[in-house]
Amino acid sequence: MFEYAPAPESRSIVDIKPSYGLFVNGEWVDSEVRDKTVNPANEEVLAEVAWATESEVDGAVRAARAAYENVWSKMPGRERAKYLFRIARIIQERGRELAVLESLDNGKPIRESRDVDVPLVAAHFFYYAGWADKLGYAGFGDDPRPLGVAGQVIPWNFPLLMLAWKIAPALACGNTVVLKPAETTPLTALVFAEICQEAELPPGVVNIVTGAGETGHALVSHPGVDKVAFTGSTEVGRAIARAVAGTRKKLTLELGGKAANIVFEDAPIDQAVEGIVNGIFFNQGHVCCAGSRLLVQESMYDEVLAALKRRMALLRVGDPLDKNTDIGAINSAAQLERIRTLSEIGSEEGASRWSPPCELPDRGFWFAPTIFTGVTQAHRIAREEIFGPVLSVLTFRTPAEAVEKANNTPYGLSAGVWTDKGSRILWMADRLRAGVVWANTFNKFDPTSPFGGYKESGYGREGGRHGLEAYLDV
Amino acid sequence: MTATATSAALADIGRSDATLRAFLHGLPGVDQVGAEQRAAMLATRSIKTTAKAWAIDLAIRMVDLTTLEGADTPGKVRALSAKARRPDPADPSCPAVAALCVYPSMVPVAAPELAGSGVHLASVATAFPSGQAPLDVKLADTKAAVAAGADEIDMVINRGAFLAGRYQEVYDEIVAVKDACGGAHLKVILETGELATYDNVRRASWLAMLAGGDFVKTSTGKVPVAATLPVTLVMLEAVRDFRAASGRQVGVKPAGGIRTTKDAIKYLVVVNETAGEDWLHPDWFRFGASTLLNDLLMQRTKLKTGRYSGPDYFTVD
Numbered sequence: 001m002f003e004y005a006p007a008p009e010s011r012s013i014v015d016i017k018p019s020y021g022l023f024v025n026g027e028w029v030d031s032e033v034r035d036k037t038v039n040p041a042n043e044e045v046l047a048e049v050a051w052a053t054e055s056e057v058d059g060a061v062r063a064a065r066a067a068y069e070n071v072w073s074k075m076p077g078r079e080r081a082k083y084l085f086r087i088a089r090i091i092q093e094r095g096r097e098l099a100v101l102e103s104l105d106n107g108k109p110i111r112e113s114r115d116v117d118v119p120l121v122a123a124h125f126f127y128y129a130g131w132a133d134k135l136g137y138a139g140f141g142d143d144p145r146p147l148g149v150a151g152q153v154i155p156w157n158f159p160l161l162m163l164a165w166k167i168a169p170a171l172a173c174g175n176t177v178v179l180k181p182a183e184t185t186p187l188t189a190l191v192f193a194e195i196c197q198e199a200e201l202p203p204g205v206v207n208i209v210t211g212a213g214e215t216g217h218a219l220v221s222h223p224g225v226d227k228v229a230f231t232g233s234t235e236v237g238r239a240i241a242r243a244v245a246g247t248r249k250k251l252t253l254e255l256g257g258k259a260a261n262i263v264f265e266d267a268p269i270d271q272a273v274e275g276i277v278n279g280i281f282f283n284q285g286h287v288c289c290a291g292s293r294l295l296v297q298e299s300m301y302d303e304v305l306a307a308l309k310r311r312m313a314l315l316r317v318g319d320p321l322d323k324n325t326d327i328g329a330i331n332s333a334a335q336l337e338r339i340r341t342l343s344e345i346g347s348e349e350g351a352s353r354w355s356p357p358c359e360l361p362d363r364g365f366w367f368a369p370t371i372f373t374g375v376t377q378a379h380r381i382a383r384e385e386i387f388g389p390v391l392s393v394l395t396f397r398t399p400a401e402a403v404e405k406a407n408n409t410p411y412g413l414s415a416g417v418w419t420d421k422g423s424r425i426l427w428m429a430d431r432l433r434a435g436v437v438w439a440n441t442f443n444k445f446d447p448t449s450p451f452g453g454y455k456e457s458g459y460g461r462e463g464g465r466h467g468l469e470a471y472l473d474v
Numbered sequence: 475m476t477a478t479a480t481s482a483a484l485a486d487i488g489r490s491d492a493t494l495r496a497f498l499h500g501l502p503g504v505d506q507v508g509a510e511q512r513a514a515m516l517a518t519r520s521i522k523t524t525a526k527a528w529a530i531d532l533a534i535r536m537v538d539l540t541t542l543e544g545a546d547t548p549g550k551v552r553a554l555s556a557k558a559r560r561p562d563p564a565d566p567s568c569p570a571v572a573a574l575c576v577y578p579s580m581v582p583v584a585a586p587e588l589a590g591s592g593v594h595l596a597s598v599a600t601a602f603p604s605g606q607a608p609l610d611v612k613l614a615d616t617k618a619a620v621a622a623g624a625d626e627i628d629m630v631i632n633r634g635a636f637l638a639g640r641y642q643e644v645y646d647e648i649v650a651v652k653d654a655c656g657g658a659h660l661k662v663i664l665e666t667g668e669l670a671t672y673d674n675v676r677r678a679s680w681l682a683m684l685a686g687g688d689f690v691k692t693s694t695g696k697v698p699v700a701a702t703l704p705v706t707l708v709m710l711e712a713v714r715d716f717r718a719a720s721g722r723q724v725g726v727k728p729a730g731g732i733r734t735t736k737d738a739i740k741y742l743v744v745v746n747e748t749a750g751e752d753w754l755h756p757d758w759f760r761f762g763a764s765t766l767l768n769d770l771l772m773q774r775t776k777l778k779t780g781r782y783s784g785p786d787y788f789t790v791d
């Protein structure tokens with residue numbers, strides 16, 4: 001037996017303060033500490049954080065407004081770019097620290113925070129830095145104007161990456177921001193605030209207010225905010241849309257998903273299985289575009305399922321800081337509860353549940369990688385977003401049926417197509433109602449590529465040239 | 475397809491060009507990007523302390539210590555034979571390598587040196603490395619090596635015929651060489667650097683296995699592109715699927731370009747997470763290498779003593 005010895009990444013590189021205030025106008029502001037953020041892998045308390053009140057949010061919005069009026073909107077694009085490039089470089093320099101901190105606070109494996117999250121964060125800042133002085137060539141007029149103050153609320157699944165998706169284009173276009181990280185994963189956003197200081201970003205251009213739903217509500221409904229950007233659940237997205245309705249605020253929403261990963265009989269099977277695994281078990285399935293519905297052509301069902309089970313038995317679940325861990329901890333007790341509940345409903349509704357043998361740690365929040373077979377479109381686990389390492393397996397007979405089933409969901413964020421036939425990829429991509437269609441790959445992100453949803457998965461695009469539109473007055 | 479094929483049906487595939495073509499072209503394709511991504515991900519596995527010590531000893535036991543030069547002499551081959559038996563003279567706990575791999579003309583020199591040591595004697599044959607010789611010459615080459623004491627034969631396939639789609643010709647040649655081997659183990663060199671695509675690598679692996687090869691081997695080491703991690707991954711998938719279909723286990727030997735312990739461990743990780751632990755044995759996985767061995771020995775000593783000793787503390791042969 002080739003037993004991999006523990007290979008933990010050292011956490012000595014991170015220096016977590018016992019408590020954090022709010023980052024407003026380039027300074028740390030003391031605030032009443034009201035919450036603890038824990039390491040979901042062992043429930044150890046990492047730090048205490050504030051929940052910003054309405055008046056504290058107001059202060060942050062005012063700071064952002066002043067920075068917008070006096071400094072940032074007047075600064076030439078090429079000067080704004082210098083700050084963004086500087087931030088991108090500091091992120092690279094502090095990459096290991098950010099990766100370790102992200103894994104500690106979120107529970108995701110260090111392999112992913114190190115090889116996916118942090119490099120993409122830096123890439124996003126580099127990419128939008130490049131746009132800052134070229135906005136006149138982006139197709140939105142000769143001299144497109146920024147919107148003003150952006151109020152941004154981000155989720156806990158990719159804390160720093162979602163921050164980058166929000167802040168980089170906003171700043172490149174000349175807006176200032178007030179950003180609220182998720183209450184369970186505020187730490188990398190707070191280190192990002194330090195990075196803004198290190199980069200000597202003018203005060204007030206980036207403000208970070210920690211807190212939960214109330215803080216988020218105060219931010220998005222603040223009359224001084226010109227633009228609201230939210231990534232998170234469809235339920236909260238609806239509430240935000242209602243709060244913003246009838247105001248001048250521009251809104252972009254990136255919400256849930258229930259993506260179909262469609263495997264045709266002529267697919268490259270070994271790579272398709274990798275794509276299925278990556279599609280649903282990447283980041284413990286805490287991915288809005290996760291391929292949580294596997295649609296397999298019935299003629300290949302047995303082969304694909306056998307290969308998938310064989311591959312799942314190799315997944316290494318455990319300490320997120322171990323460099324060989326494939327699946328880390330579920331982010332919170334509440335999320336774990338939701339995954340458990342929906343999985344139990346899956347069993348009750350008659351689907352068969354399977355997990356590879358795997359030992360889960362005693363402390364912390366854990367859920368074994370799980371697949372449900374015998375799932376039909378009528379099952380709740382085929383319709384509702386579970387947001388965990390749980391895959392529903394369905395079958396189809398013809399390409400038309402695959403499209404029909406894939407589109408038969410209130411969501412429309414992403415889809416995957418696996419086939420060796422190029423013409424079929426194009427045929428499918430034309431018909432799938434999803435913002436992203438991956439062909440022979442899954443969960444691939446790049447700052448140059450726009451990302452966003454159809455239907456209840458939200459509206460607006462992030463990334464690429466399209467991502468500029470959300471932060472320009474066009 | 476593979477899961478439903480029986481070994482009898484598999485044996486029937488080689489009866490004509492048409493059946494071979496239908497079968498080989500019916501194998502699932504390999505997505506290049508995906509295969510390379512998987513290999514790259516496995517290469518990030520961090521193998522430390524006890525796992526590393528275990529892997530280094532296993533890797534030493536899997537080395538086919540190789541010398542395939544025009545300048546090979548009896549003296550050189552004798553020196554390498556001694557090295558194969560006792561890689562680290564300073565440490566009796568260090569295991570011997572799996573085999574010594576030489577040209578057929580050197581087999582008579584190496585055979586007495588290795589007799590009784592448990593180290594196998596492998597010989598390349600069949601007009602290595604190009605394979606561009608008439609079949610009867612290739613068979614004579616093989617028989618001579620076996621007669622002189624080689625118990626493993628590393629043959630090259632006819633890449634020209636394979637790339638031209640004359641699968642039957644390649645198949646028949648492997649069958650004939652296997653027959654000429656008698657009791658010797660047959661390793662079939664695909665020369666993956668010349669096959670160029672992973673689809674071809676998968677097809678050639680199946681072809682070699684269907685024809686009776688005991689091992690599939692990546693490369694001769696004589697063309698610019700030798701063993702790579704993704705090529706080895708694709709071959710390991712093939713042997714895994716072939717065993718599932720036929721019940722017969724076939725070994726894999728990457729050769730050429732693997733020079734460091736770090737590289738070797740990456741290969742072992744790929745074996746472990748692709749074909750599985752059944753292949754983590756010198757009977758089923760080999761490294762065709764010459765300089766790799768000293769790096770393994772150096773890292774082995776480093777792990778044991780906690781410090782690096784210079785290259786002069788390991789024999790140069």
